[in-house]
Amino acid sequence: MPATLLLGQTLGFKASPFDRPVDEAVEFNPSGAVLIQDGMIRAVGDRAQLQASNPDAANTDYGDGLIMAGFVDAHAHYPQTAMIASWGKRLIDWLNSYTFPEEQRFDDPAYAAKIATRYFDLTAQNGTTTIASYCTIHPESVTAFFTEAQKRGQRVVAGKTCMDRNAPEGLRDTAQSAYDDSKALLSKWHGLDRLSYAITPRFSPTSTPEQLDAMGALWAEHPDCLMQTHLSEQTDEIAWVKKLFPDARDYLDTYERFGLLGRGGIYGHAIHLEPREKDRLRDVDAALIHCPTSNTFIGSGLFDMSGLMSDGHRIGLATDTGGGSSFSMLRTMAAAYEIGQLRGTALHPAQLLWLATQGSARALGMDEKIGNLATGHEADIVVLNLNSTEAISQRNARAADIWESVFPTIMMGDDRAVQDVWIGGRQI
Numbered sequence: 435m436p437a438t439l440l441l442g443q444t445l446g447f448k449a450s451p452f453d454r455p456v457d458e459a460v461e462f463n464p465s466g467a468v469l470i471q472d473g474m475i476r477a478v479g480d481r482a483q484l485q486a487s488n489p490d491a492a493n494t495d496y497g498d499g500l501i502m503a504g505f506v507d508a509h510a511h512y513p514q515t516a517m518i519a520s521w522g523k524r525l526i527d528w529l530n531s532y533t534f535p536e537e538q539r540f541d542d543p544a545y546a547a548k549i550a551t552r553y554f555d556l557t558a559q560n561g562t563t564t565i566a567s568y569c570t571i572h573p574e575s576v577t578a579f580f581t582e583a584q585k586r587g588q589r590v591v592a593g594k595t596c597m598d599r600n601a602p603e604g605l606r607d608t609a610q611s612a613y614d615d616s617k618a619l620l621s622k623w624h625g626l627d628r629l630s631y632a633i634t635p636r637f638s639p640t641s642t643p644e645q646l647d648a649m650g651a652l653w654a655e656h657p658d659c660l661m662q663t664h665l666s667e668q669t670d671e672i673a674w675v676k677k678l679f680p681d682a683r684d685y686l687d688t689y690e691r692f693g694l695l696g697r698g699g700i701y702g703h704a705i706h707l708e709p710r711e712k713d714r715l716r717d718v719d720a721a722l723i724h725c726p727t728s729n730t731f732i733g734s735g736l737f738d739m740s741g742l743m744s745d746g747h748r749i750g751l752a753t754d755t756g757g758g759s760s761f762s763m764l765r766t767m768a769a770a771y772e773i774g775q776l777r778g779t780a781l782h783p784a785q786l787l788w789l790a791t792q793g794s795a796r797a798l799g800m801d802e803k804i805g806n807l808a809t810g811h812e813a814d815i816v817v818l819n820l821n822s823t824e825a826i827s828q829r830n831a832r833a834a835d836i837w838e839s840v841f842p843t844i845m846m847g848d849d850r851a852v853q854d855v856w857i858g859g860r861q862i
């Protein structure tokens with residue numbers, strides 16, 4: 435494959451802007467270039483220099499477009515695509531009223547394939563190149579998701595959602611079938627091309643202790659797989675968990691006691707955590723996923739980004755589509771900023787962009803491969819137009835530096851700001 439040179443403003447990270455001052459953490463070049471070949475980023479540097487050293491490369495000039503790593507959405511439910519923005523319910527009612535009826539449709543492979551295609555179209559339009567998604571209890575829903583991702587050459591994480599209680603007939607498996615189906619899917623898909631399997635018990639209210647135990651056993655057999663679930667999203671949910679597991683020390687313990695706590699564990703929401711839960715999550719270096727548009731939309735609460743970050747937690751950012759109200763990681767960063775403000779911490783634009791790329795990639799254990807504009811990384815790239823609307827453009831015109839320039843797009847941007855997307859070195 436011939437080399438391609440992308441020209442524009444380039445932004446990558448040398449370190450986390452939560453750990454280092456922004457100037458030390460960020461590599462920004464207003465006259466930058468990215469060399470890609472065979473699906474990989476071969477070099478990131480100065481425009482003139484890389485042009486001179488690669489005279490045969492095809493040039494794509496984005497002007498003052500901002501070239502950075504594609505967005506990584508660390509927690510989503512692709513089967514909820516068609517019922518996003520469903521009105522008026524809190525978590526448990528929302529699941530029963532809107533989510534479960536929609537998820538029941540995924541026993542039909544044709545419907546699952548149709549929604550998977552729509553979902554990947556929508557996320558690509560929004561500059562998202564990697565997603566960690568829940569599927570439904572139906573193996574067909576996993577097949578549909580991985581098949582579509584494989585066709586598009588995308589790095590994704592997904593798993594069959596397991597539920598054997600507190601869900602309608604037709605949306606329940608058993609401890610044994612969840613184990614067997616998950617194992618079969620894992621054997622088929624995990625590690626194939628850019629696909630990774632995540633063992634996926636939905637959350638403790640919809641799994642019996644027997645099922646959680648079976649999931650823990652499966653994870654112990656396949657420790658290189660991720661394990662994704664929900665944790666402490668709403669206070670009503672936590673009270674229900676206490677009733678269902680009277681012997682558990684807390685919500686996290688309903689996972690921990692069944693072998694479902696570990697470094698490859700990805701815990702969505704994690705809003706209302708007890709001190710013991712925070713300590714254990716940090717001790718094992720588990721990943722927490724902030725889902726800010728979902729947490730405001732379903733009314734769940736305000737994730738403690740600055741407290742958890744300064745305590746050393748590994749944290750990613752996610753849409754939580756369709757509990758989240760958007761497919762866009764730009765809208766998600768804006769919501770994260772607003773929740774930070776409500777908690778008294780203004781997240782820097784560099785921190786928001788880091789969370790949506792390196793932070794999420796690190797939460798998925800993939801930060802060496804994706805989520806950064808850096809030599810040796812896979813060529814998953816988004817190019818942002820920082821003047822995508824009149825409102826954004828007029829504000830950007832007054833910007834004194836890159837942060838003032840990109841922040842209006844973070845706060846007001848959407849798919850119109852996504853000028854181009856490259857996935858695995860292919861312009862899509």
Ligand code: GUN
Pocket residue numbers: 511525529533636637664667728732754757758
């Ligand atoms: N908790 C259990 N299932 C779900 C889900 O589908 N969405 C959200 N937001 N929370 C959950």
Ligand code: ZN
Pocket residue numbers: 509510511664702754757
């Ligand atoms: Zn979720």
